[in-house]
Amino acid sequence: TIPVQVGPASLDFADTKTHWARDYIGRLAARGIVKGMGNDCYLPDNSLTRAEFLTMLANTIKGLDVTQSTPAGFTDVPATEWYYNYVNWGFEKGIVKGIDDVSFDPNGKITREQMAIMLDNLTESTDLILPETHAGMSFTDDALISPWAAESVNRIVSSGLMGGYPEGDYKPQGNATRAEAATVVYKLIMIQDKH
Numbered sequence: 001t002i003p004v005q006v007g008p009a010s011l012d013f014a015d016t017k018t019h020w021a022r023d024y025i026g027r028l029a030a031r032g033i034v035k036g037m038g039n040d041c042y043l044p045d046n047s048l049t050r051a052e053f054l055t056m057l058a059n060t061i062k063g064l065d066v067t068q069s070t071p072a073g074f075t076d077v078p079a080t081e082w083y084y085n086y087v088n089w090g091f092e093k094g095i096v097k098g099i100d101d102v103s104f105d106p107n108g109k110i111t112r113e114q115m116a117i118m119l120d121n122l123t124e125s126t127d128l129i130l131p132e133t134h135a136g137m138s139f140t141d142d143a144l145i146s147p148w149a150a151e152s153v154n155r156i157v158s159s160g161l162m163g164g165y166p167e168g169d170y171k172p173q174g175n176a177t178r179a180e181a182a183t184v185v186y187k188l189i190m191i192q193d194k195h
Contacts, residue, residue: 003145013042025185033059037042044179051083051106074104095121113149113172120152130159139170
């Protein structure tokens, strides 16, 4: 017999051992989809950028080569930056848009409604059919969801990829945390694996 080396099913960070998203973060880290921020820390409650979340989404697609994408032409996405190819890929596939015709704002903090839009656009670009296990869910702050994000938020919430907070709100303009991002990306992978 030939011994097979299997990687860990989950990795722990010093600051996630008691965190509610520990399992999601650990499983994504074991797959190489998320990384720590140094000193054995993940910083789960910190916000993340538009480029970081887009990169997480790209890393869920097996065999994806983002280097073959057409340059998007954003003036704030230089070819020397680590996220350059990811932004080009995301723009080419219709997963992301710029904040205007020439800017992407890669280091801007991603809001929860922006995260829902990227997730929704990714599922459409990959023809992934989402379940509707949470259809009809509403929040106390539904009126605060931007009109341009409402359909995406509804689809992503209906699928169970995202949810609200214990107080019953969604916080659409609130910055998404690294823990929330890991949670939705892990759930996305579970749906992808079923197809």
